[in-house]
Structure formats: structure tokens, C-alpha cells
Amino acid sequence: MKKKVIIIAGPCAVESREQIIRIAKKLKQIGVDILRGGVFKPRTNPDSFQGLGEKGIEYLIEAKEVTGLPIVTELMSVEQVKKYADKIDIIQIGARNMYNYELLKELSKYDKPVLLKRGLSATYLEWINASKYITNGVNKRVILCERGIRSFDDSTRNVLDLQAVPYIKKNSNLPIFVDPSHAAGNNYMIYSMSLAAVAAGCDGLMIEVHDKPEEALSDKEQAITPDELKKIVDDIKKISEVIN
Ligand code: PEP
Ligand code: MN
Numbered sequence: 001m002k003k004k005v006i007i008i009a010g011p012c013a014v015e016s017r018e019q020i021i022r023i024a025k026k027l028k029q030i031g032v033d034i035l036r037g038g039v040f041k042p043r044t045n046p047d048s049f050q051g052l053g054e055k056g057i058e059y060l061i062e063a064k065e066v067t068g069l070p071i072v073t074e075l076m077s078v079e080q081v082k083k084y085a086d087k088i089d090i091i092q093i094g095a096r097n098m099y100n101y102e103l104l105k106e107l108s109k110y111d112k113p114v115l116l117k118r119g120l121s122a123t124y125l126e127w128i129n130a131s132k133y134i135t136n137g138v139n140k141r142v143i144l145c146e147r148g149i150r151s152f153d154d155s156t157r158n159v160l161d162l163q164a165v166p167y168i169k170k171n172s173n174l175p176i177f178v179d180p181s182h183a184a185g186n187n188y189m190i191y192s193m194s195l196a197a198v199a200a201g202c203d204g205l206m207i208e209v210h211d212k213p214e215e216a217l218s219d220k221e222q223a224i225t226p227d228e229l230k231k232i233v234d235d236i237k238k239i240s241e242v243i244n
Contacts, residue, residue, distance in 0.1 A: 003203075004240075005198055005202065005203065005204055005205060005236055005240060006033045006034065006177070006203060006204035006205075007031070007032045007033050007034070007204065007205055007207070007229075007233060008032070008033065008034040008035075008036050008072060008115075008177070008204060008205065008206040008207070009027050009030075009032045009034075009035070009036060009206070009207045009208075009209045009229055010023060010024070010027065010032075010035045010036035010037045010208070010209060011023055011036075011037055011038075011208065011209065011210045011216060011223070012037075012038055012041075012181075012208050012210070012216060012217075012218045012219035012222075012223065013037065013038045013039070013041055013049060013051055013052075013056075013216075013217055013218045013219075014037040014038065014039050014051070014052055014056035014059050014060055014073075015052070015216075015217050016052075016059070017058075017059040017062060020035075020037050020056075020059045020060060020062075020063045021059070021062060021063045021066055022211065023209065023210065023211055023226070024063035024064075024066065024067045024069060025066065025067060026211060026226040027067075027069065027209065027226065027229070028067040028068070028069055029226075030226060030229055030230045030233055031233055032069065032229070032233075033069070033070075033204075034069060034070050034071070034072055034089070034090065035060070035063060035064065035067070035069040035070070035071050035072070036071075036072050036073070036092075036206060036208075037056070037059075037060055037063075037071070037073060038051055038056075038073060038074050038218070039051045039052050039053055039054075039055075039056025039057050039060065039073050039074075040053060040056075040073075040074055040075065040076050040080060041074075041218060042074070042076060042094050042096050042097070043218070048218065049217040049218050054084075056073075057073065057084055057087055057088065060073060060088070061087060064089075070089035070090065071088050071089050071090070072088065072089060072090035072091075072092050072115055073088055073091075073092060074091075074092040074093070074094050075091050075092070075093070076094070076097060076103075077103065078102060078103055078106045081103070081106050081107060081110070082106070085110050085112055089113070090112075090113040090114070090115050090143075091107065091110075091112060091113070091114050091115070092114075092115045092117070093107070093114060093115065093116050093117060094117050095117040095118060095119050095120050095147055095182070096119075096120070098116065098117060098118065098119035098122055098126075098127065098130050099119055099122070099126075099130065101130075101133055104116075104130060104133035104134050105133055105137070107133075107134045107137075107139055108133060108134045108135070108136055108137025108138065108139050109137055109138065109139070110138070110139055111138055111139060111141070112139065112141065113141040113142075113143060114134055114139065114141065114142050114143070115143045115145050115177065115206070116130060116131055116134070116142055116143065116144055116145065117145045117147050117179070118144070118145065118146050118147055118149070118161075118164065120149060120150050120158070121149060121150050122149075124164065124167050124168070124171070127144065128144075128168075128171065128172050131144060131172070131174060142174050143174065143175045143176075143177055143203075143204070144164075144168055144172070144174050144175070144176050144177065145176075145177040145178070145179050145206060146160070146161055146162070146164040146165070146168075146176065146177070146178050146179065146183075146202075147178075147179040147182040147183055147206075148160050148161065148179070148180075148182055148183025148184070148185075149161050156183075156184055156185055156186060156189070157182065157183065157184060157185025157186070157222070158182065158183045158184075158185065159183065160178070160180055160183035160184060160193050160196075160197075161183075162178070162196060162197060162200045164176065164178075165178065165197065165200040165201050165202050166200065166201065169201060175203040175204065176202055176203055177202060177203060177204040177205065177206055178193075178194075178197035178200075178202045178204075178205055178206070179205070179206040179207070180193035180194050180197060180205070180207065181206070181207055181208040181219070181222045181223075181224075182208075182219075182222070184222060185219075185221060185222050186221055186222060187213065187221065187222055187223060187224050187228075190207060190222070190224050190228070190232070191224075191228065191231065191232055191235075194207065194232045194236065195232070195235060195236060195239055198236040198239045198240060198243075199239050199242075199243055201243065205232075205236075207224065207229060207232070208222055208223050208224070209223060209224055209225065209226060209228075209229050210223035210224075210225070211225060211226055213225060
């Protein structure tokens with residue numbers, strides 16, 4: 001039997017205590033492994049919703065207590081890592097911070113899993129080198145996450161580069177996850193891209209899920225519903241059997 005594909009799911013952003021606990025319960029029922037939710041949001045527009053900050057971390061921890069799901073959230077600065085690393089299970093480093101070497105060096109001091117997203121236009125080598133800033137210290141627990149790269153074609157948010165999966169498998173010992181949500185930017189693409197990522201051999205998926213996508217405060221166009229996620233979770237099992 002092939003090893004299970006790990007599913008990280010949750011809203012782009014923690015929006016309220018009630019929202020994250022409600023969604024976390026639905027995800028737990030579906031069999032999601034890890035709960036995501038941004039509280040420090042690296043938004044392109046400074047006037048967009050910036051996240052709930054520390055309050056958001058408290059709400060994530062409550063959602064973890066209610067459901068038992070481990071939590072992953074993005075941290076954006078050395079100060080945030082010092083303050084919050086102990087409170088969360090996995091630290092996400094966003095695409096925009098893949099080149100922030102001072103931040104990566106700080107992470108090298110902790111024995112704490114880091115989900116390192118690929119930079120928007122980073123080569124595989126730059127990405128692998130970024131991971132070494134972390135693993136050169138005591139921290140050996142890095143997960144790489146392909147999240148789409150910039151292309152000349154702006155019909156979709158980014159382009160999902162699934163060649164990253166076999167490349168990283170061949171050239172690195174780190175697990176490779178795929179985030180189809182930030183690559184596609186459109187919810188109708190998430191099902192097929194998730195199945196394709198599993199067919200390519202990824203170790204896990206990170207998918208943005210909201211139970212009221214039309215009300216989401218960030219990335220609403222790419223959010224899928226818990227029901228849509230359930231279909232992905234069911235169908236990737238069939239793909240895993242075939243590629244084995
Ligand atoms: C996210 O996962 O919420 C996010 C902002 O992703 P990225 O850094 O890949 O844009
Ligand atoms: Mn998002």
C-alpha cells in the first residue's frame with residue numbers, strides 16, 4: 001500500500017473564532033490531517049485584510065483543542081518566530097519570504113517543522129538552497145511546497161509546476177507538497193490539479209477550504225467547499241492505488 005497523501009486544509013485566513021472552529025470541525029469529519037489558517041497575511045495590497053494576528057493564533061489553538069488537528073500558519077518575521085514558534089505545530093514560510101535568509105536562519109535554531117513555499121519565480125535550485133538555510137542548523141524538518149510560479153499568461157493566478165514533484169524527489173530528501181489553490185487561483189481547477197499532483201507523486205496537498213467561500217475575506221475565488229474537498233480526498237485514494 002502506498003503511503004497516505006497528507007491533507008492540509010483550511011481557510012486562507014482565520015476570520016473569527018467561530019469561523020475557524022466551525023470549518024475545523026467539518027474538515028476533521030472529512031479526514032483532513034492538518035488545519036491551516038493565515039493570521040499574518042502577506043497581502044499584495046496594504047489595504048486588504050491583513051489577518052487577525054495574535055488573536056488568530058489563539059483561535060487556531062482553540063480549533064486544535066476542539067478537533068485534535070495540528071495547526072500550520074504563516075510567520076513572516078524573526079520576531080514572530082521567536083514569539084509564536086512554540087504555539088503552532090508547523091511554521092509556514094510564504095512564497096514572498098523564501099528569499100528572506102535571516103528568517104530562514106532563525107528557523108534553523110528550532111526543532112519545529114517548516115513548510116517552505118516556493119518563491120514566485122524561484123528556480124528549483126534556489127528553493128533547495130533556501131531549505132538548506134534551515135536544515136544547516138538543528139532543524140531537519142522541512143517540507144517543500146510547490147504553489148505555482150509566475151508566467152506570461154495572466155489568465156490564471158499562477159501556473160502549477162508539477163515537474164517540481166519528480167525534480168524534488170530526485171534531487172532532495174525533503175517531502176514535497178503541492179498547493180493547487182494559490183497556483184490556480186480559481187476554485188473550479190482545484191479538483192483536477194489535486195488529482196494530477198497526487199498522480200505526480202506528491203507527499204501531501206495544501207488546499208484552501210471555506211464553508212462560505214463567497215464571504216471569505218481573502219482568496220475567495222480559489223476557496224473550495226468542504227463537500228468539494230471530500231470528493232478530492234475520496235478520489236485521490238483511487239489515484240494512489242493506480243500509481244503504486
Ligand atoms: C497562503 O498559503 O496563505 C499564502 C499566502 O501562500 P503563498 O505564500 O504561496 O502565496
Ligand atoms: Mn490564500
